[in-house]
Amino acid sequence: MTARTPAEILAESRRNTSLLKRQRVLNTIRRMLDDSEPISFAAVARAANVSTWLVYAEGVREHVQAAMQRQEQTPVTAAVQGRSAGATSLHTDLAMAREEIKELRAERDQLRDAMRQQLGHQLDQISNRKLTERITELTEANRKFEHEVAQLRPLADHVQELERDLAAARTSLRQMIREGNQHKPT
Template sequence: MTAPSTDGMIHARRRDSDTKRARVRTTLHQMLEAGTPITFASVARQAQVSTWLVYAPGVREKIESARTQQNNETPAPRHDREHSRGLETDLALARAEITRLRAERDQQQQQLRHALGARMDNLAKADLLARVDELTRHNHELATVAEQHRTDNQRLQAWVTELEDDLTAARTSLRRMIRADNLHTEN
């Protein structure tokens, strides 16, 4: 028999799992209602769960069923094209976010330069040394912000690579499924 604290942890884990699965079901319903194309990645992102969970037994079937329902409601291109479009959309969104972050960083740096330049013009020479120290601190802060933007950029580029890998894996899986279905049909 397990200790009471272990039972509590197991119960909490099950409750967390049930909550996440319920979020997936709610997200699927909302996506069907809105006519949003359903992909495993989009469901995971909108439900704020791991991609592992959407492929888990019980959840995967619900997503596949929703996709089938959605495909039956509206004529759509082949399955792999729809999945590719979803991944291409994700990729385009990631690239747009990278571009937006870069523009935001550049704009903030430019605004800071203008503000600091205006302040420098108004300072007396006696205050310049203190101001240089303050500007050095601001420069370090800007370097930190720039590094954060670089990190965000790298993270988003890694995401793009992951999405491309997912697309390749999905295509390979689809080919295998088609090949297996053809072999099964021939037998």
């Protein structure tokens, strides 16, 4: 048995998912026909919970179109039985649908804003944590440097003392050389 590569496993998984979604679309079309629900590409996609791209794909599109044609050819029994909607009813339904759309858009905007604020807060927390860690690191490094400077300070004082002694010794040596040059017999 040869080992499958991750790419092969992923391809097989995608094929299986695609087949399942296509079967779900076909089942949805049958159910919508049985329930006399109006069939359109968008309605089938929404009812099957798939993308509209899939219902327009080759191999699925033909089934949707056939179902739409089948519905067009069936006689409308609702109007004959006195169940047709009047113009006022349709206008009311349209107004209600528009109002619901407004509410859904407002809710979507609120949820989007809340999500942005939450993500911003999370980013701030991440940034603050990193900044706090960096400040702690820098504070510790500063303490180490201050400790080293405190240890070097006596040495710096000793170096200055030695430099003063060296300067005094040079001055003294110059004087001795001058005096020596003045007492030389010519």
